[in-house]
Amino acid sequence: MRRLVLLLALALVPGCRRESATDHMQRARDATFEKRPEEALVEYRKALDALRLDDSAQAMVMKARALKGAADVYWLELRKVKEAVSVYKELIAQCPESPEALEARVVLAELLRVYFRDLRGAIDQLTAALARNPPQGAELHYQVAKLYFELQDYQQCVLESRKLAERFATSAFVDDSLYLQAQALHMQALQTQSGMPEVQRFRQEASRTYADLIARFPDSELAPHSAFEMGKLKAEAGDNEKAIETWVQALKNHPEPALVQDAIARARRRITATTPEDIGSRQTAFERARPHRNSVEAVGGSAEEAARDHGD
Template sequence: MRRLMLVLALALAPGCSRDSATDHMQRARDAIFEKRPDEALVEYRKALDALRTDETPQAQVLKARALKGAADVYWLELRKVKEAASVYKELIAQCPESPEALEGRVVLAELLRVHFRDLRGAIDQLTAALARNPPQGAELHYQVAKLYFELQDYQQCVLESRKLTERFATSAFVDDAIYLQAQALHMQALGAQPGSPEVQRYRQEASRTYADLIARFPDSELAPHAVFEMGKLKAEAGDNEKAIETWVQALKTHPEPAMVQDAITRARRRITATLPDGLDRKSAFDHNLKHRNSVEAVGGSADEAKRDYGD
């Protein structure tokens, strides 16, 4: 009889522990609803204690939920970043295949990026999350690309952005990825040795990428920014007249026209500064002559020319 009771006790123990854990988790949720986060943490820990020796699949599900719940309390309710990160890591270590672990990796990546400046660690967490093919894969891949940009690893940023456009071709993040790719190429041009072939190559690639964005997504909110950036590339290459022409186009839709107009004004001044010393400015901008000046060529007026260059 004693042996039979022991067998029954062992058989019932896992079920009892899960029931106990479920009760504690419900109390934890009630405590959160009633704005008692510290009490919620106590209940989540009691739930985990009840499940400590239960290795059944059902127990693993409850463990993942309890750990995720505790981590969320630390982060969302108490704003204790260090403690939250620690519990999210515990969740990932103990229940790596759970849906909660996937969610935990995404939150942990943000904590690592914002609060610990551990950009590489954030990339690792997002990459691991992407390996699970989550429904928000395009967004997570875009975050990875942005993190590489933030690390100034522009070459890897270009690669990740291209991967996104190929893997998630119908995603709403494609135009963002193309723009980010162009920006990374632009930064590579700025970082290359002045006068080297790489500078021209990166500028051309960046310009083609911006043009691709404009052609594929003309209604994207990034399209006018891409036009403005193309003008910057032309100005950096020394072609101020083409830059002005491009910026005049950007003025039509750019959300910050004053910034675009300022760039146009500075480019006009650079053109003026490069006029030969012996050239008569009044003659150069005499609109009775057959040829138009650069201001008129891009839609400016004679009055604008007089204001910028004098009589």
């Protein structure tokens, strides 16, 4: 009994109270600000320990913030990727509906892509984030489409790019998605094994998509690149004259004119290499205009002999 009274008395003495999760959270933030990341991690863990048996809504909010804070310290301050990934995943598992979990999915997707080349895992995280209708939805959807391009799943890349343009019609990422869509169609043309009709279909779709980008976003920095790519499609189809015309137009505002000029020069060399040397010359035209020689002329006879032979 005397011991219980003593413990209660000590608990009431200033400075002897048990520190709350809020106290540890504040210390963690202070330590992070003061560039003491290891100390910050200790405080975040103490905050989580204090919240372990608390299932209240307020406790869940603090738990999400503590996990996000710890994961950010591992990633942003210490650059410990594996540890950061582990804590971000713990946050998503324990507090899936929290705003911190949404942010964690976006960061986690980037870590999975860059450091583990887990492109499918990154897509899963971004897709889950998109299901929450985040404010940066267009950007995340564009990242999903790019990941499919990296996976060389060009068909799915085209589908995702089209969905972005439909769902976020006023987004700043629409021209990017159109360009990516055209590139994916172009890659399908290069890789298809279905024969020329299918190749031609992909080329035409890619060209129409580039043209759509140019028409809708003439001031986009991707517009001149789209014109250059349209020229490449024409050249691949064997229409070098049309390719040159397209590239000449692209020269007006392409950021790398030397690249375009080189493509034009190569197309002109192809035209020269596939054109017979005598086509278009005056001498050839004159020779073709002369009447056919008869048999006497063919063996070297004179014109008079040829005339007599003809008269006979």
